[in-house]
Amino acid sequence: MLSRPSNSVLRNPLESVATxxxxxxVAHGSRDPRSARTVGAVVEQIRVRRPDLDVRVAFLxxxxxxxxxxxDQVAADGVRSAIMVPLLLGKAFHARVDLPGLIDxxxxxxxxxxxTQSQVLGDDRRLIDxxxxxxxxxxxxxxxxxxxIALAAVGSSDPSANQRMRALAERVLVGTRWAAAVTCFxxxxxxGPADCLARIADLGARTIVLAPWFLAPGLxxxxxxxxxxxxTVTVAEVIGDHPLVADVVSSRxxxxxxxxxxxRSA
Numbered sequence: 001m002l003s004r005p006s007n008s009v010l011r012n013p014l015e016s017v018a019t020x021x022x023x024x025x026v027a028h029g030s031r032d033p034r035s036a037r038t039v040g041a042v043v044e045q046i047r048v049r050r051p052d053l054d055v056r057v058a059f060l061x062x063x064x065x066x067x068x069x070x071x072d073q074v075a076a077d078g079v080r081s082a083i084m085v086p087l088l089l090g091k092a093f094h095a096r097v098d099l100p101g102l103i104d105x106x107x108x109x110x111x112x113x114x115x116t117q118s119q120v121l122g123d124d125r126r127l128i129d130x131x132x133x134x135x136x137x138x139x140x141x142x143x144x145x146x147x148x149i150a151l152a153a154v155g156s157s158d159p160s161a162n163q164r165m166r167a168l169a170e171r172v173l174v175g176t177r178w179a180a181a182v183t184c185f186x187x188x189x190x191x192g193p194a195d196c197l198a199r200i201a202d203l204g205a206r207t208i209v210l211a212p213w214f215l216a217p218g219l220x221x222x223x224x225x226x227x228x229x230x231x232t233v234t235v236a237e238v239i240g241d242h243p244l245v246a247d248v249v250s251s252r253x254x255x256x257x258x259x260x261x262x263x264r265s266a
Contacts, residue, residue: 020054022074022082023253026067026099029059030218036063038216039087041241042249049246053253054079060094060102067102075110082113083256085249087215088120089127090165092156095120118256121215123164126244128171134236135172135209147178148205150196150233152224153213155185162190165213172211179205183213186220193227211236215245 025046027039036059043057058070065073074082084103086095103115121127131151140147151169156162162185169181180203184196191199193210200208210233212221217238225235239245 021052021257022054022056022079023050023249024056024058024067024070024074024082024084025087025249026058026060026084027063027087027215028094029061029063030216031062032218032222035216035218038238038240039063042087042215042245045241045243045246046249049243049250050253058084060098067099068106071102071106071110071113071115075106075113080112080114081116081260083116083118083253083260085118085252085256086120087249089122089213089215090154090156090161091120091122092158092161116256116260118252121245121248121252123168123171124248124251125171126248127239128168128174130239130242130244131211131213131236132172132174132176133242134239135211138209138234138236140178140207140209140234142176142178144207145177145179146204146206147176148200148203148208149173149178149181150193150200150208150210150228151181151183151213152193152210152221153183153185154220155187168213179203184224186224193224194229197228197230197233207234208232209234209236212238214238216240 025043039057043055047055056070058065058067060067086099088095099117103117106115135149136142149172151172153165166183169183172181180200182196182199184191184193197208210228214221
């Protein structure tokens with residue numbers, strides 16, 4: 001879908017695509033259709049935020065359209081340069097290996113297409129603000145010291161990545177009087193969801209909110225909910241299509257474009 005100002009007059013659609021700056025939002029992908037729907041809503045927010053850009057979406061795996069398909073299409077449309085923004089919350093294998101490999105292969109197929117990968121969304125302060133907002137949306141008060149937060153993340157085989165996620169929980173508490181926040185993992189232990197809830201209760205929380213550090217719902221968020229197995233725990237929404245997500249994507253695009261411009265002028 002081509003994003004452009006509503007009052008623009010276009011005589012040649014392919015020519016307009018080729019002359020607009022292109023942002024390709026790259027999501028992980030999932031067998032769960034809720035994930036693709038949420039990513040689609042995020043991309044629509046990006047289009048609202050950046051009507052000056054040709055915004056497209058691609059998936060690394062399990063969902064359509066795949067990255068290769070989108071890159072072949074933008075090349076066929078005459079696009080000469082595109083910036084790819086990974087809609088990923090961590091710089092793990094997909095951001096460090098998978099996507100760069102796909103980009104390198106596309107450069108061979110389309111030598112006249114200039115491709116740049118931006119930084120991932122990461123643990124941007126604005127995304128932490130969104131998680132805090134999702135928690136408050138469940139009905140808890142920011143000044144209630146009986147509230148504890150279980151921040152649910154994917155988990156990694158990299159201990160340092162898990163440690164960064166544990167530190168993230170403390171940042172969720174900023175500006176509140178909540179008792180505690182502890183990170184639990186879907187694919188790694190120490191702690192798992194059940195241990196996380198017990199630890200939060202030991203820290204004095206009587207009301208526990210499970211807050212997903214996930215952009216979209218899917219099989220992993222369902223796994224966490226099943227592991228919790230406690231209907232006394234309140235579950236917040238995923239980060240989803242909050243407008244601040246589009247702001248972060250826009251910032252990642254602008255930073256990559258600035259770096260690209262610097263390299264071109266060097």
